[in-house]
Amino acid sequence: MKDFDLRKLPEEFYQDPYPTYRWLRENDPVRRMPDGSLLLTRYADVSAVYRDAKHFSSDKRREFAPKFGPESPLYQHHTASMVFTDAPAHTRVRRLVLGALAAPPSETVEAAITARVDALLDAAAPHGQLDAIADFAAALPVQVIGDLFAIPAARRGPLRQWSLDILTALEPTPDAAQLAAGNQAVTGFLAFLADLIDARRRNPGDPYTDTLTRLIQGEGYDRLSETELLHNCIFILDAAHETTTNMIGNALEAMLRLPEARALLAADPEQMRPALEEFARIESSNQFGNRIATRDTRIAGTAIPAGTPITLCIGAANRDPAAFADPDRLDITRWPNKHLAFGIGVHMCAGITLARQEARIALSRFLARFPNYTLAAPPVRGGRARFRGFRSLPLALATHSHS
Ligand code: HEM
Numbered sequence: 001m002k003d004f005d006l007r008k009l010p011e012e013f014y015q016d017p018y019p020t021y022r023w024l025r026e027n028d029p030v031r032r033m034p035d036g037s038l039l040l041t042r043y044a045d046v047s048a049v050y051r052d053a054k055h056f057s058s059d060k061r062r063e064f065a066p067k068f069g070p071e072s073p074l075y076q077h078h079t080a081s082m083v084f085t086d087a088p089a090h091t092r093v094r095r096l097v098l099g100a101l102a103a104p105p106s107e108t109v110e111a112a113i114t115a116r117v118d119a120l121l122d123a124a125a126p127h128g129q130l131d132a133i134a135d136f137a138a139a140l141p142v143q144v145i146g147d148l149f150a151i152p153a154a155r156r157g158p159l160r161q162w163s164l165d166i167l168t169a170l171e172p173t174p175d176a177a178q179l180a181a182g183n184q185a186v187t188g189f190l191a192f193l194a195d196l197i198d199a200r201r202r203n204p205g206d207p208y209t210d211t212l213t214r215l216i217q218g219e220g221y222d223r224l225s226e227t228e229l230l231h232n233c234i235f236i237l238d239a240a241h242e243t244t245t246n247m248i249g250n251a252l253e254a255m256l257r258l259p260e261a262r263a264l265l266a267a268d269p270e271q272m273r274p275a276l277e278e279f280a281r282i283e284s285s286n287q288f289g290n291r292i293a294t295r296d297t298r299i300a301g302t303a304i305p306a307g308t309p310i311t312l313c314i315g316a317a318n319r320d321p322a323a324f325a326d327p328d329r330l331d332i333t334r335w336p337n338k339h340l341a342f343g344i345g346v347h348m349c350a351g352i353t354l355a356r357q358e359a360r361i362a363l364s365r366f367l368a369r370f371p372n373y374t375l376a377a378p379p380v381r382g383g384r385a386r387f388r389g390f391r392s393l394p395l396a397l398a399t400h401s402h403s
Pocket of ligand 1: 058083097239243247289290341342343348350354355
């Protein structure tokens with residue numbers, strides 16, 4: 001543990017990072033990495049940095065220029081998307097994005113998600129098994145966000161791979177092939193969106209149901225510039241995919257070991273609301289966040305010079321015993337549950353309502369239909385540190401009771 005380095009993660013870390021997180025939290029909570037950056041693992045420190053946008057910037061231009069190359073599509077994309085900008089530009093863009101995401105009435109979204117979930121379960125049922133990732137958790141968000149943006153069904157195919165390729169480039173040490181795939185994905189995505197936006201401008205949808213039309217038209221007198229529009233569309237489509245997929249997949253996997261919780265949730269879908277927060281806490285689909293110190297400051301007594309890059313370990317903070325009693329135990333009734341899975345502060349997840357709604361409907365309808373599901377083959381982990389989830393989770397959908 002003493003020579004732990006985020007840039008050289010051992011294989012066991014990808015399987016189970018929690019013993020490492022615990023060691024760091026207990027022995028070196030403000031850990032200096034060989035490259036001079038810091039890794040924070042305590043709840044109090046992680047949440048304090050998230051809440052303090054004045055001392056800790058989200059602007060990644062300095063960090064991404066050497067990582068991606070200042071002329072690269074990845075650099076252009078990641079430095080233009082709202083999550084990696086600061087006020088005042090961020091405040092303005094966030095307001096426009098929140099307005100567009102909230103445009104469709106919640107009942108409309110509820111009905112659309114439910115229809116998508118049921119169609120996926122209908123398709124799997126006759127086979128008696130499914131890969132809970134490919135056939136369910138990953139198939140759903142692309143349809144849900146595709147419906148919100150009114151993307152023609154036949155054109156949704158490449159969206160998931162583009163998203164994965166763009167997000168994978170954010171891993172601590174992407175290799176040349178991952179960088180090339182990420183750059184190609186940004187270029188492909190931009191061309192796709194330019195075409196889609198052009199068609200929507202010529203033939204607008206209803207700004208009260210169609211998120212893309214609302215993003216194009218803006219709120220009141222304010223609207224996104226062309227660059228803001230294109231890169232934030234990419235970002236929203238990316239952010240909506242992998243995290244939600246992993247949240248659903250991680251919860252289905254965790255419940256394999258929790259027959260009582262499954263029975264409770266299948267009998268009372270309302271219990272899914274607190275349960276969701278616990279699934280998000282204990283296996284956070286987004287394990288790391290990043291900030292840069294804007295000025296000389298201190299964290300937990302340690303002096304932090306201006307310009308220090310800081311990695312915020314959400315996965316470790318969410319299992320800090322100082323914030324959560326018995327933190328390694330999954331307790332679906334845990335409440336209150338002040339986890340940091342969706343971040344906190346001015347950049348807190350802008351899609352949190354949609355993410356919760358999607359995961360709640362997906363998990364409750366899955367359980368209502370297949371409460372006794374079992375593992376059909378060993379699950380395969382995603383193999384990434386920042387985005388924690390499964391690549392494959394083969395489940396047998398036993399419909400009869402085992403009791
Ligand atoms: C389980 C699912 C999700 C998780 C765990 C998650 C997690 C997060 C986290 C941790 C942040 C904060 C990043 C930071 O402060 O550096 C964030 C921001 C964001 N998320 Fe999510 N997210 C999820 C789903 C979604 C969905 C479905 C959407 C879109 C519909 C979305 C859109 C966004 C956007 C636009 C931001 C940037 C907000 C800002 O910079 O102001 N997310 N998300």
